[in-house]
Amino acid sequence: MAINIRQLHPHFVAEVDGVDLSRPLGAETIKTLNDAINRYSVLVFHGQSLDDDQLLALGRTFGSVAPPRNHRAGHRLQHAEIADISNLNVKNEVRARDDSRRLDSLGNQLWHSDASFRPISGALSMLHAHVVPPSGGDTLFADLRAAYDELDDETKELIEGLITEHSIFNSRGQLGHTDYTDAERAALPSVRHPLVRVHSGSKRKTLYMGSHASHIIGWPQPEGRLLLRDLMEHATQQRFVHAHKWQVGDLVLWDNRCTLHRGTRYNDAKYRRDLRRVTTQDMDSVQDNPELVAAS
Ligand SMILES: [Fe+2]
Numbered sequence: 496m497a498i499n500i501r502q503l504h505p506h507f508v509a510e511v512d513g514v515d516l517s518r519p520l521g522a523e524t525i526k527t528l529n530d531a532i533n534r535y536s537v538l539v540f541h542g543q544s545l546d547d548d549q550l551l552a553l554g555r556t557f558g559s560v561a562p563p564r565n566h567r568a569g570h571r572l573q574h575a576e577i578a579d580i581s582n583l584n585v586k587n588e589v590r591a592r593d594d595s596r597r598l599d600s601l602g603n604q605l606w607h608s609d610a611s612f613r614p615i616s617g618a619l620s621m622l623h624a625h626v627v628p629p630s631g632g633d634t635l636f637a638d639l640r641a642a643y644d645e646l647d648d649e650t651k652e653l654i655e656g657l658i659t660e661h662s663i664f665n666s667r668g669q670l671g672h673t674d675y676t677d678a679e680r681a682a683l684p685s686v687r688h689p690l691v692r693v694h695s696g697s698k699r700k701t702l703y704m705g706s707h708a709s710h711i712i713g714w715p716q717p718e719g720r721l722l723l724r725d726l727m728e729h730a731t732q733q734r735f736v737h738a739h740k741w742q743v744g745d746l747v748l749w750d751n752r753c754t755l756h757r758g759t760r761y762n763d764a765k766y767r768r769d770l771r772r773v774t775t776q777d778m779d780s781v782q783d784n785p786e787l788v789a790a791s
Contacts, residue, residue, distance in 0.1 A: 533696035558775030605706035631761030642730035
């Protein structure tokens with residue numbers, strides 16, 4: 496079957512037809528998809544049907560898959576490596592309004608890059624829709640390479656070489672959710688990543704930030720926070736953003752190294768939403784936090 500690739504947004508995002516992701520992919524298909532990832536950052540596949548074993552196998556086709564954070568509420572799915580992007584508890588019931596896991600997951604509605612709070616940050620995420628609500632619950636994507644390109648030269652010069660601190664507790668704290676134990680905090684210490692990176696697959700420069708990023712190392716806190724807010728405001732302008740409206744069977748693959756994303760609100764007390772994700776590790780980021788990587 497021929498692979499068809501159709502660009503969906505003036506800067507990035509493409510729809511891909513002619514690939515069955517539930518089956519092992521041949522070398523030629525993997526190369527075609529890797530080239531498309533490097534060009535478009537976000538690939539949308541419709542009509543896919545992958546069980547959890549197949550989703551994990553797909554993730555491992557593209558790199559080393561790191562398990563998501565542990566939650567004290569337990570894990571609903573069989574594989575620790577699959578992130579449960581749902582509003583369901585371990586009994587497969589809609590989570591209660593005050594469920595700590597629900598409150599934690601509301602942070603996914605802030606712009607972020609998956610696992611940027613990890614010493615080895617996220618590279619590619621693959622998110623597969625099993626159940627979707629009738630309205631809302633979209634995923635928005637922002638193109639950080641295009642956003643970098645459109646910065647003025649003075650700003651590009653200012654931010655070159657800056658290092659940003661990231662923590663999961665920064666994004667959650669922005670929403671006032673601070674209910675984490677000392678052990679949970681100790682398990683996820685703050686990490687550092689460059690604010691400007693060269694995207695290895697395209698050699699293009701990109702911003703790297705999001706709601707986990709709190710401030711700039713070596714700068715007064717308010718000044719660093721303001722710079723990050725300004726850059727976020729710039730990068731999430733409508734012209735850099737694409738909205739994906741989910742259908743059952745969709746699988747969206749995106750590159751966390753050069754995009755941001757966020758979920759949109761939906762009626763999670765009434766409707767079920769069951770999406771499952773795998774994320775590969777960005778091995779280029781190993782050098783960002785050598786002590787933490789060595790200790791892990
Ligand atoms: Fe995410």
